[in-house]
Amino acid sequence: MNFTPMTPSHIEDLARIVSSDRVSTGSSVLDLHAKDQSQHNPVRPEVVIWPESRDEVAAIVTYAENQRIAIVGWGSGSSLEGNPIPVQRGIVLDFSHMNKILAIKTEDFQVDVEPGLIYQDLNEQLRYSGLFFPPDPGARATVGGMIANNASGTRTVHYGSTRDYVLKLTVVLANGEIIEIGSRSAKSSSGYDLLHLFVGSEGTLGLVVEATLRLVGLPEEYAAAIVTFPTIQAASEAVVEIMRSGLNPASLELLDAACIRLFNQEKNLGLKEVPTLFTEFHGPYMTYLVEILEMVEEICRDAGHLGFKRGLGREERNRFFEARHELGEMVIRAHPDCGTQVIDVAVPLTAYSDIISSASLAAEEAGIPGYAFSHAGDGNLHLNLAGRKNNPNDWKLIEEISQELVIKALSYGGTATGEHGVGMGKKGYMAAEHGKSLHWMKQVKALFDPKGILNPGKIFP
Ligand SMILES: Cc1cc2nc3c(=O)[nH]c(=O)nc-3n(C[C@H](O)[C@H](O)[C@H](O)COP(=O)(O)OP(=O)(O)OC[C@H]3O[C@@H](n4cnc5c(N)ncnc54)[C@H](O)[C@@H]3O)c2cc1C
CATH class of the missing domain: 3.30.43.10 (Uridine Diphospho-n-acetylenolpyruvylglucosamine Reductase, domain 2)
Structure with missing residues (x-):
């Protein structure tokens, strides 16, 4: 082109x-x-x-x-x-500059926003309404960027991803036409679902200029626990059992020992440096949550846990979440002469233990500093790898590890990207993941953007 x-x-x-x-x-x-x-x-x-x-x-x-x-x-x-x-x-x-909240419709649990609004700023302004927008990718992302990448985060296991919160969009198409798609209704059976075609399209089909988002009520009570395990396999076993139990965690994050070491160094959290599961539950009253945590503890005990720390106060829980969200920056600070690459794949839960174990092993065998952390309840694994900036061999090894993990994830029926999108980095796997349907994706792109002017060079190989 x-x-x-x-x-x-x-x-x-x-x-x-x-x-x-x-x-x-x-x-x-x-x-x-x-x-x-x-x-x-x-x-x-x-x-x-x-x-x-x-x-x-x-x-x-x-x-x-x-x-x-x-x-x-x-x-x-x-x-x-x-x-x-x-x-x-x-x-x-x-x-x-298009970063305003246009209307908060508290009674309908909805908000109309411009695309440049940062989602943390949205939640800050919603605080007194008792409502919030749950997807939380961690970085200071905009609503438009989150819609374009279908971002998700630490609470997706319970609340869903950005896609689940987009009710209506105003979009500028490649020919300059402005269209409205979706409705204010909580459900609809009307026609093709164009709305969700635009979510996750990475700005290749149109530009979002306004969004109506669904909100949910802030939970009355939180209860969280930090659980330590001797091995990643034991921790993953607990993840599968917690999900199978129907206890409905609001967050279920698994971090390897290397991540916990960084948390201790930077935040002085005093945690045991072993594979660690962080889990949180939301509910209407504390006694209910106490019972839930007892059941979770039993599951973790059966999986061979080393320790189960519950009764975390809000402050302790926030400190852990803060550390979790700052992990990327901590890795950069720990390796000042390195660049980092975050691998992002997702698999069905039964394959989760294998993919996370392979990730840690691959980094160790290659001699590349690696930090495995994951939205475990969604089977979504991240491996953050640090490669020396001027060392092509490190980057070759990182590319090989990335390829190995993506191919493994696809062989389990998973995906090359759980939440970061295709962009440039995952284009090469689109044919392997989508087979013949990739042709139909290209037809959709050609229909909406015949001259290919919108974010060219992305998604398609
Ligand atoms: C430390 C760190 C942690 C992260 N953790 C997570 C995580 O847990 N989960 C997760 O999902 N992601 C995570 N991310 C990735 C990133 O934050 C998300 O993908 C986020 O949604 C990007 O939003 P942004 O506003 O920065 O968009 P940008 O990066 O600026 O753009 C993203 C895409 O959106 C398009 N775009 C932007 N605005 C519009 C618009 N108005 N209309 C149409 N297209 C548009 C762009 O062209 C681009 O294709 C993390 C990133 C960092 C740095």
Whole structure:
């Protein structure tokens, strides 16, 4: 696909659509929009624009399509697979000025938002309504980026992923047309489900300019436990049994000994440095949760646990979650001369024990520092690997480990990406994962974006 190289006259045209102070070709701005949090090579866009309304987005996209210029949406740039890197240069639309809550409909458990809103800021503003938006990818992600990547996180095992919270979207299509998809109803049987076609489409089918999100009530009570195990296998056995028991954890995170060592070093948590399960339950009153934790303890005892620490106060629980969310940065601090790559695969629960054991083993055998952590209840494994920046051999080994884990996950009927999306990093596995249906995905892309201007170079091999 050939794109038109941009000239000063294109920039002048765009500066007539939005005010010129919201159009930049400055080096530092282009650098900031050249890479996400992955190890993929940066590519500078030719211009960055900060739109402030759906009409501005529509006018810019129409211009880009007419001129055949690539155009990529930008949230916080926290993706881990190169999803927003403008590989064909052109225009980056940074949504950070479109970050407002438009309406909170408390009685309907809904909120209307602009795409550039950071989800933690949304939850902060919802605090007094007794409601919240549960998906929590950890980084300071925007709602638009979360919708585009179908992000999820530590609470997905109970609450679901972003997809489950999107009721309605306003989208600007590649030809500049603005459409509304979905409804305010909690359910619908009306026609093709275009809404969920856009969730997880990584900005390749259209740009989200407004979203109606479903909210849920804040739980009355929380109870959490930290459980230690002699081996990853014993911990995974407990995970499967907890899920089978129907006890419905709100969070079920498994971390290997290397992660716990980092938590102790940085946060002084004083935890035993062995495979550790963190589990949390939400419920209406404490006595109910106490009974649940007793059952969980029994399951963990049967799986051979070393210790079961419950009765965590809110502060202790928050400290653990904070550490969990800061793990990526802790790995970077622990290996200052290294870059990191986070592998993300998901498998059916029965294959979980094998995939997480293989992950730790692969890193150990390759001599690459590796940190295995996972949204265990969803069978979603991450392996964070640290490779020396100027050592091609480290990166070759990391690529081999990544390939091995993806191929293993697919052989179990799993997926190459549980939550980070395809971006650039997982394109090579699309044919293996989707077979003949990949052809139909390409047809969908061609239908919505015949000139291929929207986030080109992503998803498709
Ligand atoms: C430390 C760390 C921890 C993380 N943990 C998790 C985790 O637990 N779970 C998880 O799911 N992810 C996780 N991530 C990955 C990342 O935070 C998520 O993928 C997040 O959804 C990206 O949001 P963003 O706002 O940064 O989007 P960006 O990275 O800016 O963009 C993501 C994609 O969305 C597109 N896009 C942006 N805005 C729009 C729009 N308005 N319309 C259409 N397309 C748009 C972009 O073009 C791109 O394809 C983590 C990342 C980091 C750095």
